[in-house]
Amino acid sequence: MADDKDIEKTEEKYEPTVYKYRRPEDGRYLHSDDAKSDMPLIVLGLGVFVALMLGATMASRGMGKFRTQPAIELPKHEKFCVRDVEFMRENHMKLLDDWRDQVVRDGVRNEKIPRRDASGKVMKDASGKTVYQTIERSLTKTCLRCHDNPKTFCDSCHQYAGVIRSGGSNIVCFHCHIVPNPKPKTGR
Amino acid sequence: MDRPKRNFLKIAGLTGVGAYVGFKGAEAIGNKPGKAKKKLAMVVDTRKCKGDCPDCIVACHREHNVPEEHNPNFKGPGPKAAQGIKWIWTSTFGGAFHEQVHERTGRRKDPLIVLCNHCDDPPCTRVCPTQATWKRESDGIVTIDMHRCIGCRFCMAACPYGSRSFNFFDPRRSLKAVKPDFPTRTLGVVEKCNFCVERVSEGLEPACVVACTKKALAFGDLNDKNSPASKALVGVHSITRKPTLGTGPEVYYVL
DSSP states (O other), X not given: OHHHHHHHHHTSOOOOOOOTTBOTTTOOBOOTTTSOOOHHHHHXXXXXXXXXXXXXXXXXXXXXXXXXXXXXXXXXXXXOXXXXXXXXXXXXXXXXXXXXXXXIITOOOEEEEEOXXXXXXXXXXXXXXXXXXXXXXXXXXXXXXXXXXXXXXXXXXXXXXXXXXXXSOOOTHHHHSOOSSOOOSSOO | OOHHHHHHHHHHHHHHHHXXXXXXXXXXXXXXXXXXXXXXXXXXXXXXXXXXXXXXXXXXXXXXXXXXXXXTTOOSSSOGGGGSSOSEEEEEHHHHTTTTXXXXXXXXXXXXXXXXXXXXXXXXXXXOTXXXXXXXXXTOOEEEOTTTOXXXXXHXXXXXTOOOEEOOSOGGGSXXXXXXXXXXXXXXXXXXXXXXXXXXXXXXXXXXXXXXXXXXXEEXXXXXTTSHHHHHTTTSOEEOSSGGGOOXXXXXXXX
């Protein structure tokens, strides 16, 4: 009979669906930690990613060498600046602005700075007073007298710090102020 | 105390206060223009200078890296190529002194050296929106801070003497040789004669005065009776350009 057949079918033993993340033995849902791991693939992918990023960075920095400091060319014939190195590193832009205002607006062209001996110590006269020397507040006559190539001094650091566009001198000072005897970037 | 005496004292007191305030006010107004410690001026002796040689112009423009932008409309004497941007240039008697000449003036068409007048009360400094140009209190030189100039050219419109030029092009485009000690200008700033402020600060005379082979230019402090400029004005008839405008030019022309 058709009805009996139907009843028989419905009484068949229920087989639960085996899900991918269910353990077949007890049907417990598996945690991702317990699952058959994709870890090797993930590690491989990460490895490829890191290698690509490192490669790109190193290629852009030049021949696989990380540059940790900008290559600046220091003056050969002069050891001491108008201020000490730490001050100039942090404040050269403020000093230049100050000099500009003093000279252009107030007409004060010279200033006195302590004279230093070969070892960098401030010179004193017989009575223990500091010996001063007069310098002119001038970009061309004072700064550029020693730092005679802004391309290998100013630009180098400014490019590293990202304060100018790379390539060529984009420091606005030199749109008007003249670099005496400009030298090529290499071959000095 | 009777009334009239009391009123008299009141009026007397008020009059005293009023007189004092008025006096002080007048003094303050009187102090405003041209009361500098020094009063630098230039005297052009037109008896010696005929405006026909380019010595002062060439010297000035070489000293200050003035570009030789060509102005095709310029018809006067002097180096034509240097007329686009000009610090000192050649005009005519009739052009420079149009208030003082008439049809029959003999020297109407004669050339004449003109430059910034470094006025006592300069209209150009008053209109500058950034205070990039101002009259120095120490010596009266009207100077420009190129760092602040935004190139609006208000000063050029205000100057009644056409003393200011605008850098429509990068000046280094047409500079053949540069003097490193003095900066060039950049695209889009206004420039003019600075009375050789950089030379004066070193105790030198302006480049044009030194370059003049006829010794027709005298430069100095008019507050100092022994300066060359003061001496050049003694016992001669001298005029300034457009005196009715009240700008008080400090460039004098000896006739």
